Amino acid sequence: EAGVTQFPSHSVIEKGQTVTLRCDPISGHDNLYWYRRVMGKEIKFLLHFVKESKQDESGMPNNRFLAERTGGTYSTLKVQPAELEDSGVYFCASSPRGASSSGGYEQYFGPGTRLTVT
Amino acid sequence: GDSVTQMEGPVTLSEEAFLTINCTYTATGYPSLFWYVQYPGEGLQLLLKATKADDKGSNKGFEATYRKETTSFHLEKGSVQVSDSAVYFCALRIMMNYGGSQGNLIFGKGTKLSVKP
Numbered sequence: 747e748a749g750v751t752q753f754p755s756h757s758v759i760e761k762g763q764t765v766t767l768r769c770d771p772i773s774g775h776d777n778l779y780w781y782r783r784v785m786g787k788e789i790k791f792l793l794h795f796v797k798e799s800k801q802d803e804s805g806m807p808n809n810r811f812l813a814e815r816t817g818g819t820y821s822t823l824k825v826q827p828a829e830l831e832d833s834g835v836y837f838c839a840s841s842p843r844g845a846s847s848s849g850g851y852e853q854y855f856g857p858g859t860r861l862t863v864t
Numbered sequence: 865g866d867s868v869t870q871m872e873g874p875v876t877l878s879e880e881a882f883l884t885i886n887c888t889y890t891a892t893g894y895p896s897l898f899w900y901v902q903y904p905g906e907g908l909q910l911l912l913k914a915t916k917a918d919d920k921g922s923n924k925g926f927e928a929t930y931r932k933e934t935t936s937f938h939l940e941k942g943s944v945q946v947s948d949s950a951v952y953f954c955a956l957r958i959m960m961n962y963g964g965s966q967g968n969l970i971f972g973k974g975t976k977l978s979v980k981p
Binding site for chain 2: 749750779781786788789790791805839855857858
């Protein structure tokens with residue numbers, strides 16, 4: 747079974763440009779999460795999809811970030827226009843839908859996209 | 865708000881040394897607790913978890929016990945190997961009202977471990 751994949755693995759852009767990150771979750775996983783780790787800091791939650799619906803987007807930093815998940819499969823995260831403080835590693839994770847008695851299902855993470863804004 | 869505090873590294877140990885990485889948390893609900901590991905060039909992998917007080921999670925020789933009285937979930941391993949070199953993240957997740965515990969994870973800053981032969 748293929749794991750969570752993310753593309754690109756690394757992106758270097760200039761301030762003011764636009765970048766789109768892509769995440770392909772594990773097939774059949776309804777839950778999809780985006781997280782971000784700014785250098786030296788904790789990994790922070792950005793948003794959570796259940797299928798194509800945004801369940802929780804409380805972690806999105808501002809309206810320069812737009813996430814979509816058309817058809818409930820892959821997801822994109824667009825940053826427009828990018829700022830220097832957007833640099834970091836963006837992780838995507840997925841998990842099956844439904845509760846389990848053991849505290850919920852494991853979230854499976856992708857390798858991350860390292861975004862550098864210069 | 866809910867948060868996780870873990871000891872900051874880097875931590876450098878010799879092979880076969882004992883490892884402890886401290887993790888404490890603050891939570892308003894009833895969290896599940898996790899340790900994730902990120903090996904060089906890879907994504908985060910779940911190392912172990914505990915879902916209620918006094919539970920002990922274990923995997924690959926690593927252990928952590930959910931201590932509600934001290935709000936801690938310290939990671940330990942009796943004898944580390946070079947292959948354990950990685951970044952370790954402590955995390956919690958609060959039980960959500962919708963569909964069970966499918967909420968987001970709250971992470972600590974990560975601890976980089978280097979094990980020398």
